[in-house]
Amino acid sequence: MAEKQTATTSDCDCSGSNETLKSADGEISDSPKPPAQDLKSVLVTSVLSLEKLDVDLYRGTHHWVPHTQRLFGGQIVGQALVAAADTVGDSLHAHSLHCYFVRAGDPKVPVLYQVDHTRDGRSFAVRSVKAIQHGQPILTCQVSFHMVQPSPLQHQFIMPMVPPPEDLLTVEELVHLYLSKPDLTEKAKQGLNKILAAEVPLEIKPVHPPHIYRLTAAEPKKLFWVRAGGLIGEGNMxxxxxxxxxxxxxxxxxxxxxxxxxxRAKFIASLDHAMWFHNTFRSDEWMLYECESPWAGGSRGLVQGRLWRRDGVLAASCSQEGVLRVTPVTPEPSKL
Ligand SMILES: CC(C)(COP(=O)(O)OP(=O)(O)OC[C@H]1O[C@@H](n2cnc3c(N)ncnc32)[C@H](O)[C@@H]1OP(=O)(O)O)[C@@H](O)C(=O)NCCC(=O)NCCSC(=O)CCCC(=O)O
Incomplete structure (x- = not known):
C-alpha cells in the first residue's frame, strides 16, 4: 500500500453538494437499479464482453443509453480499454489512457473497435484504439500499459473524510423518499420516475444529496460512493x-x-477523457468518487476526479473537458 502524505486543502474538502441526482424538475441524470451482489454484473456479462471479430478487431453492444440518446462516453471508453487490454500480455496493466470523443455514438448500431499496436517496449506497451460506427471514428483512444515495477517513490493525497456507504442512501432510495413528499409537481414526479426506470448498471450513494426544494449555488465539487451493480469477482483483475x-x-x-x-444544460457532451490507474482495486466494491471542476468558460468546462478505495488507497485519477451549452431556468410558480 502506498504511503500517504499531507493532503492539500482541496483534497480534504468534502463539503461540496452532490448533484448525481439532479433537481427533480431540472435535467435528470439517470440512476441505478438496486444492488444485486449475488448476480454477475451486466457490465461483465454484456457491456464489457466484446465479440472478437478478427485480429485486433472487436464489436461491442450497449446496455444503458442516457436520455440524450447518444452513447454513454464511459461505455465507449470502457469497451476501448477492453479491446486494447486483450492485445497485451497478462503481465501488462493499463496505467493511463487518453481519449477524444469525436462524434456522437449511435445507440441503434454496435461499435467496432480497431486496435493498432503502436509500440511494444520492454516494460511499457502502447495501443491506439479507434471506435467506429457507420465507417467513421466516434472515439480515438491511446492506452499505455506497464508491467508491475517496485519503486521507493510512493506518495498520495489523503482520502476525504466522509460517512461510510452503509450510512447513506442509494439514489433509488432517495428518489423514493422524494416521491413521498407532498406538493410534488407532476413534472418533478415524472423526472423522478424516469430515474427509477433507468437501467444504469451502477450503484450510487451521494455523500451530500441535493435538497429537493432548494437548489443553491454550490462549490463545483461532489462526492459519491459508487460500485458496479452485481458481482465481478477476482477472476480478471x-x-x-x-x-x-x-x-x-x-x-x-x-x-x-x-x-x-x-x-440547465441545453447541450452537454464530453470532448475528451483521460485516466491514470495507480493501484489495484475491485470495482464491484465501494469506491469514493471525488469530483471537482477547477474551471469553466467559453462553453466548455474542465472536471477532475479521484477514485478512492474505501481503505483510503488512491485507485485512479481522471480528467475531462466537455462542451456545456446552457439556457436559463424559467422559475416555476409552484413549490418545485
Ligand atoms: C462535441 C461535438 C458535438 C462537436 O462537433 P461539432 O460538429 O463541432 O458540433 P457543434 O458545432 O458544437 O454543434 C453541436 C450542437 O450544438 C449546437 N450548437 C453549436 N453552436 C451553438 C451555440 N453557439 N449555441 C447553441 N448551440 C450550438 C449545434 O447546432 C449542434 O446541435 P444539434 O446536434 O444539431 O442539435 C462532436 O465532436 C461530438 O458529438 N462528439 C462526441 C461527444 C460525445 O458523444 N461524448 C460522449 C457522450 S457525453 C457523456 O457521456 C457525458 C455525459 C454527461 C453527463 O450526463 O454527465
Whole structure:
C-alpha cells in the first residue's frame, strides 16, 4: 500500500453538494437499479464482453443509453480499454489512457473497435484504439500499459473524510423518499420516475444529496460512493480497470454545473477523457468518487476526479473537458 502524505486543502474538502441526482424538475441524470451482489454484473456479462471479430478487431453492444440518446462516453471508453487490454500480455496493466470523443455514438448500431499496436517496449506497451460506427471514428483512444515495477517513490493525497456507504442512501432510495413528499409537481414526479426506470448498471450513494426544494449555488465539487451493480469477482483483475473507465464518466461533467442552479444544460457532451490507474482495486466494491471542476468558460468546462478505495488507497485519477451549452431556468410558480 502506498504511503500517504499531507493532503492539500482541496483534497480534504468534502463539503461540496452532490448533484448525481439532479433537481427533480431540472435535467435528470439517470440512476441505478438496486444492488444485486449475488448476480454477475451486466457490465461483465454484456457491456464489457466484446465479440472478437478478427485480429485486433472487436464489436461491442450497449446496455444503458442516457436520455440524450447518444452513447454513454464511459461505455465507449470502457469497451476501448477492453479491446486494447486483450492485445497485451497478462503481465501488462493499463496505467493511463487518453481519449477524444469525436462524434456522437449511435445507440441503434454496435461499435467496432480497431486496435493498432503502436509500440511494444520492454516494460511499457502502447495501443491506439479507434471506435467506429457507420465507417467513421466516434472515439480515438491511446492506452499505455506497464508491467508491475517496485519503486521507493510512493506518495498520495489523503482520502476525504466522509460517512461510510452503509450510512447513506442509494439514489433509488432517495428518489423514493422524494416521491413521498407532498406538493410534488407532476413534472418533478415524472423526472423522478424516469430515474427509477433507468437501467444504469451502477450503484450510487451521494455523500451530500441535493435538497429537493432548494437548489443553491454550490462549490463545483461532489462526492459519491459508487460500485458496479452485481458481482465481478477476482477472476480478471484487468476488467476492474475497464469497469472503472465506465464508472469514471458517470455524472462527472455535470460537476462543472453545480455553481449555476439558474441554468440547465441545453447541450452537454464530453470532448475528451483521460485516466491514470495507480493501484489495484475491485470495482464491484465501494469506491469514493471525488469530483471537482477547477474551471469553466467559453462553453466548455474542465472536471477532475479521484477514485478512492474505501481503505483510503488512491485507485485512479481522471480528467475531462466537455462542451456545456446552457439556457436559463424559467422559475416555476409552484413549490418545485
Ligand atoms: C462535441 C461535438 C458535438 C462537436 O462537433 P461539432 O460538429 O463541432 O458540433 P457543434 O458545432 O458544437 O454543434 C453541436 C450542437 O450544438 C449546437 N450548437 C453549436 N453552436 C451553438 C451555440 N453557439 N449555441 C447553441 N448551440 C450550438 C449545434 O447546432 C449542434 O446541435 P444539434 O446536434 O444539431 O442539435 C462532436 O465532436 C461530438 O458529438 N462528439 C462526441 C461527444 C460525445 O458523444 N461524448 C460522449 C457522450 S457525453 C457523456 O457521456 C457525458 C455525459 C454527461 C453527463 O450526463 O454527465
Amino acid at each position: 484487468k476488467l476492474h480497470r475497464c469497469v472503472a473507465a465506465y464508472v469514471s464518466d458517470f455524472a462527472f461533467l455535470d460537476t462543472a454545473m453545480l455553481s449555476y442552479p439558474n441554468y
